[in-house]
Amino acid sequence: MIEIHEDKCIGCEKCLKTCPVDALKMKEGVAKVDEGLCISCSACIPACPVDAIEPILKASKAASADYSGVWVFAEQHDDRCRPTGPELLGKGRELADELGEELCAVLLGSDVGKLSDELIAYGAEKVYVVDDKILENYTTEAYTTALVTLISKYKPSVFIFGATHLGRDLAPSVAGRMGLGLTADCTGLSITEVEDVKVLLQTRPAFGGNVMADIVCPNTRPQMATVRPHVMQPLEPDPERDGEVIQEHVKISPESIKTEILEIMEHEDSGEISVEEADVVVTGGRGAGGEEGFKMLRELAKALGGTVGCSRPIVEEGMMSKSHQVGQSGKTISPELYIVCGVSGAVQHRVGVRGSKYIIAINKDPKAPIFDMADFGIVGDASKMIPMLIEKVKEKTC
Amino acid sequence: MRFVVCVKQVPDTTEIEVDEETGTIIREGVPSVLNAFDEFALNLAVELKNEVEEDVEIVALSMGPPQAKEALNKCLAIGADRAVLLTDMVFAGADTWATSVTLSRAIKNIGKTDIVFMGQEASDGNTAQVGPEVAAHMGIPQLTFVTEVESVNNSHVVAKKETDEGFVRIKCETPVMIACMPTPGFEPRIPNIREIMKAKKKEYQEWSHEDLGGDPSEYGLDGSESVVIKTYSPPPKGEGIIVDDEPEVAVKKLMDFFEDEGIL
Numbered sequence: 001m002i003e004i005h006e007d008k009c010i011g012c013e014k015c016l017k018t019c020p021v022d023a024l025k026m027k028e029g030v031a032k033v034d035e036g037l038c039i040s041c042s043a044c045i046p047a048c049p050v051d052a053i054e055p056i057l058k059a060s061k062a063a064s065a066d067y068s069g070v071w072v073f074a075e076q077h078d079d080r081c082r083p084t085g086p087e088l089l090g091k092g093r094e095l096a097d098e099l100g101e102e103l104c105a106v107l108l109g110s111d112v113g114k115l116s117d118e119l120i121a122y123g124a125e126k127v128y129v130v131d132d133k134i135l136e137n138y139t140t141e142a143y144t145t146a147l148v149t150l151i152s153k154y155k156p157s158v159f160i161f162g163a164t165h166l167g168r169d170l171a172p173s174v175a176g177r178m179g180l181g182l183t184a185d186c187t188g189l190s191i192t193e194v195e196d197v198k199v200l201l202q203t204r205p206a207f208g209g210n211v212m213a214d215i216v217c218p219n220t221r222p223q224m225a226t227v228r229p230h231v232m233q234p235l236e237p238d239p240e241r242d243g244e245v246i247q248e249h250v251k252i253s254p255e256s257i258k259t260e261i262l263e264i265m266e267h268e269d270s271g272e273i274s275v276e277e278a279d280v281v282v283t284g285g286r287g288a289g290g291e292e293g294f295k296m297l298r299e300l301a302k303a304l305g306g307t308v309g310c311s312r313p314i315v316e317e318g319m320m321s322k323s324h325q326v327g328q329s330g331k332t333i334s335p336e337l338y339i340v341c342g343v344s345g346a347v348q349h350r351v352g353v354r355g356s357k358y359i360i361a362i363n364k365d366p367k368a369p370i371f372d373m374a375d376f377g378i379v380g381d382a383s384k385m386i387p388m389l390i391e392k393v394k395e396k397t398c
Numbered sequence: 399m400r401f402v403v404c405v406k407q408v409p410d411t412t413e414i415e416v417d418e419e420t421g422t423i424i425r426e427g428v429p430s431v432l433n434a435f436d437e438f439a440l441n442l443a444v445e446l447k448n449e450v451e452e453d454v455e456i457v458a459l460s461m462g463p464p465q466a467k468e469a470l471n472k473c474l475a476i477g478a479d480r481a482v483l484l485t486d487m488v489f490a491g492a493d494t495w496a497t498s499v500t501l502s503r504a505i506k507n508i509g510k511t512d513i514v515f516m517g518q519e520a521s522d523g524n525t526a527q528v529g530p531e532v533a534a535h536m537g538i539p540q541l542t543f544v545t546e547v548e549s550v551n552n553s554h555v556v557a558k559k560e561t562d563e564g565f566v567r568i569k570c571e572t573p574v575m576i577a578c579m580p581t582p583g584f585e586p587r588i589p590n591i592r593e594i595m596k597a598k599k600k601e602y603q604e605w606s607h608e609d610l611g612g613d614p615s616e617y618g619l620d621g622s623e624s625v626v627i628k629t630y631s632p633p634p635k636g637e638g639i640i641v642d643d644e645p646e647v648a649v650k651k652l653m654d655f656f657e658d659e660g661i662l
Contacts, residue, residue: 002537042534042537045537046537046539046571053537054537055534055535055536055537057499057534057535059495059621059623075562077562077563082562138561140530140539140540141539164562165542165543165560165561165562166561166562168526168527168542169530169540169542169543171527172494172526172527172529172530172531172534173530173533173534173540175495175527175531176495176498176530176531176532176533176534176535177534179495179623180623181493181495181622181623181624182494182495182527182624183624184494184523184524184525184526184527185524185525185526201627202624205524205632206522206523206524206629207409207414207423207521207522207524208521208524209632210414210415210631210632211414211416211423211629211630211631211632212629212630212631212632213626213628213629214626214627214628214629214630215624215625215626215627216624216625216627217623217624217625218625219623220623258539258570258571258574259539259541259568259569259570259571260568260569260570261566261567261568262556262566262567262568262569263566263567264563264564264566265564265565265566265567266563266564267563267564274562304662312582315582316582316583322560322581322582323564325582328521329579329580329582336661337661347411358659358661359638360652366640366642371638371640373635373638374638374640375635375636375638375639375655376638376639376640376641376652376655377638377639377640377641378640378641378642378643378648378649378651378652379640379641379642380642380643380645380648381645384645385645385648385649388645388646388649389649389652389653392649392650392653393662396653396656396662397662
């Protein structure tokens with residue numbers, strides 16, 4: 001909800017244009033809100049030149065029976081679905097089946113409708129598409145308005161996002177405006193019962209993974225969560241699968257957007273698989289043998305179909321860009337196979353890679369903390385081992 | 399201009415254990431520190447204050463038990479002009495929603511604010527949700543994953559923020575909430591003795607729920623929407639294999655391990 005301070009309102013009518021649901025009307029020269037229509041998207045607030053509109057956000061206690069459907073936010077970039085969409089649809093399928101509800105994907109962007117088929121192939125029964133030029137580059141405001149409008153119209157019971165930079169910006173913006181419970185960076189989702197109502201059980205690590213917590217949001221709908229990339233498994237895509245594409249038009253006014261992107265600086269290597277998305281990550285640290293060593297690590301990563309990561313000192317020395325940095329202040333990763341060379345394993349690093357399925361550590365120092373978490377550790381010089389390993393891996397995979 | 403920097407006192411380690419019998423987190427004997435992400439945010443605020451010609455007041459704001467005063471004292475020594483601690487049993491057990499309700503009301507109490515600075519996340523909860531939720535309550539835009547604030551004037555701020563693909567430079571109208579992501583190589587400024595002494599003379603206040611208004615049920619555990627039903631230690635990882643052999647032998651053993659586990 002919003003509150004309009006009538007003493008401040010100058011009757012300029014700018015807010016009326018921004019409301020996606022036409023909840024604002026003029027009455028006796030000032031703007032009035034229809035409380036029955038307002039969806040709490042806050043799109044009108046930035047448009048007011050005299051700061052007469054204030055949000056009044058209340059935890060929205062919802063009757064769970066009115067809400068149905070498991071929704072997945074499908075991120076896209078450069079005409080591609082980001083992997084989190086299919087991953088979340090894989091998990092979403094399980095949840096939807098258990099709840100007896102439908103599984104839907106939500107796709108926002110400009111000229112993105114063509115990606116709907118892919119999302120259907122990965123298990124979506126319905127794809128809600130909002131295709132609008134204003135959604136071409138991500139802004140928190142435009143994406144929030146679109147999602148708040150769709151949620152208010154269709155009332156899903158569960159809505160999950162990837163815990164990417166975008167997802168971790170967008171989900172709390174939506175949850176904040178709508179007064180919804182939200183659980184961050186989940187590594188597990190399932191259905192449980194609380195007082196005979198089926199609810200989403202959200203499992204997430206805290207304290208850098210030393211503590212696990214099971215969380216529910218029993219009173220608010222949709223139940224929202226962001227999910228760590230690469231933890232959930234996508235279904236095998238089936239192009240024969242049937243699904244419905246629903247084009248939605250949401251009124252998103254430029255006046256409700258207070259941010260302006262001045263420059264986009266993509267990492268030069270952004271065509272590569274990112275460390276968060278890769279099945280195999282080969283990481284080097286100070287003890288990996290410098291430029292020469294990293295050349296070998298890249299070759300090993302390539303032979304394994306993976307990508308290269310690095311520790312924080314390597315970024316500080318300027319050898320690799322920040323996008324490759326693995327650890328708490330860089331990327332949190334959970335690949336199938338993590339090979340880590342010449343990294344002693346400070347707690348910040350260990351926290352960021354704990355979700356890896358297999359950890360292989362190579363380090364000269366037998367006391368390096370990285371060995372405490374390794375499934376297989378080799379005490380020795382990585383620059384000597386890696387060339388041999390590349391050869392063996394190539395023999396095996398060719 | 400006014401900047402409010404929201405900070406949190408966190409355990410000085412992530413090596414926290416769970417009492418297996420009660421399922422609660424063992425906090426005894428674990429020293430507390432200022433969350434490093436917040437310290438970075440405070441540093442950005444202080445640098446920015448030094449760059450702009452206008453007068454800027456920096457207010458450090460925290461919610462926590464009375465001992466969180468230590469974290470605020472540190473903020474005052476680093477460069478905050480005054481500090482407010484929101485401390486009240488009513489605030490205990492807050493999730494991100496209830497925390498953001500509390501902080502946004504306190505910011506309103508503090509008065510007209512141009513930039514709300516936050517750390518991108520806290521090292522204990524790692525949620526990264528409080529900043530955007532505070533922005534929602536205040537009805538102001540948000541910039542998250544910000545690594546650099548280039549400039550600020552009476553109406554706009556220009557910042558650089560991390561995205562999934564790289565970075566963007568972004569201009570945003572103020573007031574704005576900025577959640578800050580430490581850059582590699584960031585070393586927190588260690589205040590000298592003079593600054594520490596000076597900090598002791600700065601204004602420090604403690605506010606309870608009565609200072610913020612509203613019903614006690616809107617705060618803390620009662621005001622929370624997410625409910626933690628269980629905390630536990632993650633399943634232990636099996637003991638790993640460690641080899642200390644000649645390179646040829648070690649690599650051979652690793653390939654055998656890959657074979658056994660069906661990895662390649």
